[in-house]
Amino acid sequence: MRFADYAKIYVTAGSGGAGSVHFRREKYVPKGGPDGGDGGDGGDVILRGNEQLNTLLDLRYRKYVKATHGQNGGPSKRKGSDGEDEILEVPLGSVVYEADTKERLGEITEHEEEIVIAKGGKGGLGNWHFRSSTNQTPRHAQDGEDGEERTIEIELKLLADVGLVGFPNAGKSTLLSAMSGAKPKIASYPFTTLEPNLGVITLPDYRTFVMADIPGIIEEAHEGRGLGIQFLRHIERNNLLLFMVSSQQDVEYEYNALLKELESYRKDLLDKPRLLAITKMDLQDEYKLAQDIDIDIPVVEISAATGYNMDKLKEAIWEQLQNVESSRKEKEKKQE
Structure with missing residues (x-):
């Protein structure tokens, strides 16, 4: 299935039904009062x-x-039926904005x-409400x-526990x-990954x-260069950031350049726990x-290619995630 992380939709809620103008008419009640019912809500x-x-x-x-409209009110104070809600199901982590x-x-x-x-609009009141x-x-x-x-x-x-952060060809998809x-697409040219990929990592003891493999960042991505910032938002919901730099590059320079891009996009991203994996050690x-x-x-x-230190990396990630969870529980306890 193709991945899509953006949608723009014009939505219209249902209008309320009109209240009824009606009078009670029965054989032995020649002067029945008003009994027009209320309209249903839109x-x-x-x-969801x-x-x-x-x-x-x-x-x-x-x-x-x-969404559908409410029905008009009827005689004998009958309320019109409410309109049916229109429910749009979305993945967890969806944020909605007013477009304008x-x-x-x-x-x-x-x-x-x-x-x-x-x-939806509220239904109108029937004429029996206006008797005096x-x-x-x-x-x-x-x-x-x-x-x-x-x-x-x-x-x-x-929504992912760990987000992979690195320049193109750092080995994120391979990892x-x-x-x-x-099975993300893997090749030796920039921007092989054009959309985020998710994977579930299993360790011993269940x-x-x-x-989450985020498409590669390039310098000045926060200004719209390369793939721009359209994927940086996925990092916001990760509990841990795993920085990845190839052993064939200047590791310190690349790591600090990645930090700069995240800081330029959102400074609070640097508050998240971080690990650095130096890749391609083979x-x-x-x-x-x-x-x-x-x-x-x-x-x-x-080295993802040969499996070198892969178990060590998994355990390091797990330890960091446990620290995050402990901090969260401690914060909740203080709030209580």
């Missing part, structure tokens, strides 16, 4: 989280979405979580309200394939974590790095 347009989905592809082909103002309407992070993105001692035969009722209309933009930020069995003599490095995060030298 249907809402709703986003679905943990089984991982792409917005289906919504890319739905440019116009409408860029106002953030909400984010879906849990299964079956819902956000009303266009509210001075007007016992009101001949008017309310019209239903119009439903909301707006154009929305939905962006998907991948994901070797660790998880995922331990697992999810890793191309070094006796798997020994020919350069000295001074980097203040844990470093693991690996």
Whole structure:
């Protein structure tokens, strides 16, 4: 299935039904009072989280979405039927904006979580609501309200435990394939990966974590160069960032250049825990790095092609993720 992380849709909620103007008419009640019922409410347009989905592809082909209108009220104070809601199912990590103002309407992070993105109009009141001692035969009722209309933009930020961060050809796709069995496209030219890929990594004792291969970043990506920032948002939802630099490059320079791009996009990304994997060590003599490095995060030298230090890297990632989870629980405890 193709991956899609953006959709733009014009949504229209249902309008409310009109209230009824009606009077009670029975054989032995010649002067029955007003009994016009209320109109039904219009249907809402709703986003609902679905943990089984991982792409917005289906919504890319739905440019116009409408909920149904409420029905008009009837005699004997009968209320019109409410319009049916239109529910759009989206993957977890979906963020919705108002297209014209860029106002953030909400984010879906849990299964079956819902956000009303266009509210249906309320139904009008029937004429029986307007009876009084001075007007016992009101001949008017309310019209239903119009439903909301707006154009929305939905962006998907991948939910993954670990995000791979590196320049093109750093070996990210090869690593994901070797660790998880995922089958991303792999080749020795820039931008082989044009869309994010997810893989589930399995360790002994039934331990697992999810890793996301983000398309390669280039310098000044935050200014729109290369593939621009369209994929940097996927890093926002990762608990741990695994930086990857080839052993054949200047490791310190490349690592700091990657940090600069993330900082230029969003400074708080640098608050996330980080690991550095120096890749393609099989191309070094006796798997020994020919350069000295001074980097203040844990470093693991690996070769996905030969399996060198792959188990060590998995355990290092797992340890960092456990630290993240412990910090989260401790923070929740303090808030209680």
